[in-house]
Amino acid sequence: MDKAASASHPNKHLLITGANRGIGLALTTLYLKAGWQVDACCRDPESADDLNALTSTFDTLQIHELDVTDHAAIDALSTELASREFDLIINNAGYYGPKGYRFGGTDMDEWRKVLDINTLAPLKIAEAFHGQLLAGKPGVYAALSSKVGSMTDNTSGGGYIYRSSKAALNAVIKSLSIDLAPQGIIAVALHPGWVKTEMGGPNALISSQESAQGLFDVLAALKQEDSGKFLNYDGQVLPW
């Protein structure tokens, strides 16, 4: 474990999905460096070379196999991690689906797949790990959404699949923030910026490290009254 960093957050515990690449990997690295215990989930741990490499530096990292569309696997992981007290759960796994299609060309099977990953999974994970989040004194539930899911931000149309999946995710987060408020659980939707990852592409504006650092700072500063907000990686409140 990185001893110096661990001194700052000795008992903090994070669960994150899609931790093998992109923003998820950058967040996992950052939280480990800050001394957190991290349960990092990915679909194929065997091929997750960058994530596996972190285990040689951090004994505070545990890697778990999880396809977020497999609800039985989510329940099984929750049972396996029943004694955890999560200060933070980051639902990061996401899928864009087809790009460049127009009105009239929507692939309905791909839409269902995107909804499964971006919308259904985040609520399923919140439900399955509710007990561990509650035990996290209580914890924060954060979902990587996207500005593309904002109604206000939609001035260019199109993108039916991804936009609708993130707009519906935002509705999930808003309801979680209301339903779980009496228990002190904070729920937020986060926009990571336009990030240079496989999803964001090479023309994106910021690196995954820059995005992760911004999200880390935003999450560290959260207060109960921030629950139910849609927050940019620089802390700005975004319109739904």
Ligand SMILES: NC(=O)c1ccc[n+]([C@@H]2O[C@H](COP(=O)([O-])OP(=O)(O)OC[C@H]3O[C@@H](n4cnc5c(N)ncnc54)[C@H](OP(=O)(O)O)[C@@H]3O)[C@@H](O)[C@H]2O)c1
């Ligand atoms: N990049 C951007 O500009 C941007 C902007 C706005 C929002 N976001 C959101 O930020 C999050 C992370 O995006 P990213 O740019 O890092 O994307 P990315 O590089 O494409 O990585 C996506 C991650 O999600 C995982 N994933 C996909 N389907 C999964 C499933 N069924 N079960 C478990 N994991 C699954 C991938 O795992 P595999 O390696 O196994 O495929 C990968 O770890 C997403 O929710 C995305 O929608 C990104």
